[in-house]
Amino acid sequence: MNDEGDIKKKAIFFGFVLVVFVAAGIIFYVFYLSPPIEKTYVQKWMEIEASRLPQYGSPELCSKCHFEQYSLWIESEHHSSIQCENCHGIGMKHIENPYDGNYMPRIDTSREFCGICHESIPPRDESSAIKTVNLSTHNPEYSCILCHLPHRT
Amino acid sequence: MKITRRELLTRTIVIVLGTGISFKSTRGVEEEKNLVMCIIPDKCIGCGMCVKACKIENKIPVEKPISRTWIEGYEIKIKIPYSESDVKKIVMNTSKNPFLTYKWGDGEHFFVPKLCNQCQKAPCVRVCPVNARFYTAEGIVLVDKNSCIGCKYCVTACPYGATYLHPDQKVTDKCTYCYHRIKRGFSPACVQACPTGARVFGDINNPSSEVSKILREGSVDVLLPEEGTDPKTFYIGLENKFIVEHSIATGEEINE
Numbered sequence: 546m547n548d549e550g551d552i553k554k555k556a557i558f559f560g561f562v563l564v565v566f567v568a569a570g571i572i573f574y575v576f577y578l579s580p581p582i583e584k585t586y587v588q589k590w591m592e593i594e595a596s597r598l599p600q601y602g603s604p605e606l607c608s609k610c611h612f613e614q615y616s617l618w619i620e621s622e623h624h625s626s627i628q629c630e631n632c633h634g635i636g637m638k639h640i641e642n643p644y645d646g647n648y649m650p651r652i653d654t655s656r657e658f659c660g661i662c663h664e665s666i667p668p669r670d671e672s673s674a675i676k677t678v679n680l681s682t683h684n685p686e687y688s689c690i691l692c693h694l695p696h697r698t
Numbered sequence: 699m700k701i702t703r704r705e706l707l708t709r710t711i712v713i714v715l716g717t718g719i720s721f722k723s724t725r726g727v728e729e730e731k732n733l734v735m736c737i738i739p740d741k742c743i744g745c746g747m748c749v750k751a752c753k754i755e756n757k758i759p760v761e762k763p764i765s766r767t768w769i770e771g772y773e774i775k776i777k778i779p780y781s782e783s784d785v786k787k788i789v790m791n792t793s794k795n796p797f798l799t800y801k802w803g804d805g806e807h808f809f810v811p812k813l814c815n816q817c818q819k820a821p822c823v824r825v826c827p828v829n830a831r832f833y834t835a836e837g838i839v840l841v842d843k844n845s846c847i848g849c850k851y852c853v854t855a856c857p858y859g860a861t862y863l864h865p866d867q868k869v870t871d872k873c874t875y876c877y878h879r880i881k882r883g884f885s886p887a888c889v890q891a892c893p894t895g896a897r898v899f900g901d902i903n904n905p906s907s908e909v910s911k912i913l914r915e916g917s918v919d920v921l922l923p924e925e926g927t928d929p930k931t932f933y934i935g936l937e938n939k940f941i942v943e944h945s946i947a948t949g950e951e952i953n954e
Contacts, residue, residue, distance in 0.1 A: 560706055569714045584791055587832050590842035597878035600755045601887050635754055655904055662745045662893060665797050668771065668807035669743050688774040 600635045606626055607636065609641065617696045623675070624698055632658070632695065656680055659689045717904060731901045733836045733875060735813070735889070736909050736936045738916075741896035742798040742809040744771055749858040751874075751891035753793070755876065763789035764862045766873040767813035767888050791800050810936075813888070814839070814860040814873035815921060815929030822852035822861055830870075837930055838877060843869045857925045875899070 563593075595628075600644055607629045610613035630636050630650070638648040657680075667679040701709075752767045753760045768791035775784040784805075787888035788796050797809075820839050823831040831852065841861075846869040855871060857952050861872040876886035884890070889899040900909035916934040 552787055558703060559706075565707075565710050567712060572714065572717070586842055588843055590840065590844060591834060593844075594874065594877050595881040599876075599879050599882065599884060599887075600753060600757075601879075601884075601890060603884050603890065624703070626895060628890050631751075631893065647875075659794060660798065661747070662743060666797055666800075667802040668797070668809060671807060674741060675743055698916060 582608055601630050602637045602640050606640050614644050614696060622698050624695055654688060656685075656689055716867040718746050730903060732903045732930075733837045733838065733880065733899070734902045734913075734930045734932060735816075735875065735886075735910055736900075736911075736912050736918075736932045736934060737811055738896050738898070739808060739810045740771065740935050741894045742797070742811055743894055743896075744769055744790070744950065745893065746793075746795045746797075747891040747893060748811060748888035750793050751887040752873075755879070755887035756874075758871070759865060760793045762865055764865070766860075766871070767811065769797075769802070770810045770812060771797050771802060771807070772810065773807050774804050775803070799878040810933075811888075812858065812860070812921075813931060815858055815927065815931040816873075816875065817927035817929050819926065819928045821855040821857065821927060823927075825851045825855040827851060834877070836880075838875050839872075840874055840877060841870055841872060843871075845866065846870055855929065857922050926940060 576640050587650040603617075604615065615629075618629070631654050636650050639645075639650055642648055660680045662675060663677055663680075667677045669675065737933055746769060748767055749765055749769060750760075752758070753765060756766060758834060771790070772789040773786040773788075786803075788800050790796055801931070816837065817834075818830070818837060820833075823833065823839060827849065828845050830842045830847075830849055831839055832842065833839055837870055848863060848869050850870065853863065855863055856872075860869055863869070864871040876884070876888075877887055885899050886897075889897045898909050898912055899905040902910055902913065904910060912934060913932060919933045919936040920929045921933065
């Protein structure tokens with residue numbers, strides 16, 4: 546009677562151990578050994594789309610090298626809402642190759658460029674969100690940056 | 699130290715289950731974002747920086763009159779009875795700015811920037827015969843250009859005119875909210891380029907984000923709500939302009 550009880554207990558114990566090991570094996574297989582599920586077209590495209598290199602950087606990236614200009618610009622009264630690359634041109638390639646002359650950003654200082662925002666047209670004059678001038682009558686022969694410093698206005 | 703059989707068993711079971719559950723939970727958890735754009739037409743000055751930035755960023759031919767985002771300039775003459783010739787619409791979708799050269803007349807003038815509305819029930823996704831259009835986890839509609847066959851069903855289905863056939867790639871193309879930029883932590887090119895802050899972009903699931911605050915406080919509209927597309931591009935303060943337009947259309951008197 547005593548022997549039988551012992552055998553029963555041992556059987557239950559080994560049964561338990563077996564179940565635990567099988568469970569551990571399944572979990573191990575699922576998380577470590579199972580082959581990765583093949584990606585769907587959608588997942589593949591999301592990776593391709595996300596891997597495209599941006600053309601524009603951000604002012605935070607510019608500030609890492611050009612901190613003096615950045616601190617001037619960020620404290621300016623009106624132009625602080627305009628990002629660097631709006632006027633200086635795309636800069637991501639310059640950020641990656643800072644010394645490559647081919648990727649140097651070029652700045653457009655023409656009157657027409659300032660006029661993109663500051664030319665006087667009726668919808669702008671009505672809202673008066675920004676200062677506008679009539680480019681054809683406002684000192685037509687001079688460059689804007691002679692009087693107006695873009696980083697300080 | 700002595701361990702009884704029962705303790706050993708319970709401990710092994712706890713350890714095995716615990717590791718399994720912890721692995722499961724670390725895999726499943728991902729921040730759920732719901733990215734939306736909010737446009738404030740009152741702030742738009744029609745400079746077209748967003749159009750230029752978008753075209754350069756996404757390599758769309760700059761001089762061709764197709765764009766992922768564009769600006770519409772309106773000139774509405776308030777007159778009763780209303781006729782269609784009283785509403786004039788000027789579209790900017792190249793690098794050339796037509797607003798500077800246009801001879802503006804009398805009436806109400808305003809700009810409305812437009813782009814893909816990233817509908818949550820997008821007609822373009824529904825009609826695509828090859829399932830090339832799909833929603834990402836952030837709720838952005840993307841076009842799988844490897845699968846797209848360029849049949850242009852989506853172009854006709856889109857009520858906003860926001861999708862088009864790319865002239866070089868010969869597949870359909872549209873705004874992705876600059877998916878490649880937001881995945882790197884930048885803001886979309888048009889949002890970054892806007893000098894007056896007429897475009898605000900952010901996560902609506904985060905109650906402290908700028909876009910959530912604006913949407914809580916302002917009066918929010920979407921374009922063409924009657925289409926039932928459930929857009930994720932919101933417009934703030936558009937109702938004044940549309941009341942004018944509506945009252946012209948119905949011949950009601952306008953109290954200025």
